[in-house]
Amino acid sequence: MAMVKDPVCGMEIDSDTAAGSSEYQGTTYYFCSEGCKHDFDTSPWKYVGSGAELKEAMSEPEPSMAPKAPSAKKWWEFWK
Numbered sequence: 001m002a003m004v005k006d007p008v009c010g011m012e013i014d015s016d017t018a019a020g021s022s023e024y025q026g027t028t029y030y031f032c033s034e035g036c037k038h039d040f041d042t043s044p045w046k047y048v049g050s051g052a053e054l055k056e057a058m059s060e061p062e063p064s065m066a067p068k069a070p071s072a073k074k075w076w077e078f079w080k
Helices: 035-044 052-059 076-078
Strands: 004-007 013-016 018-022 027-031
Touching: 013 035, 018 035
Parallel strands: none
Antiparallel strands: 004 013, 018 027
């Protein structure tokens, strides 16, 4: 019994009872569900190595980098 981390959802699972596994770049990854396995098989680079770090870094933009909404005019200001 070896506890491993599902690279998609982060759940700790037993590799012996995992719902599935996939090999990517010479490493075997285990999954808690077929859904996580499917997501990984579709785009493994998102969940492994620098791709996972990039995904995490982009998940929460810094406040200074957040897009700003344009100032909205009131409907009556268009007739001035």
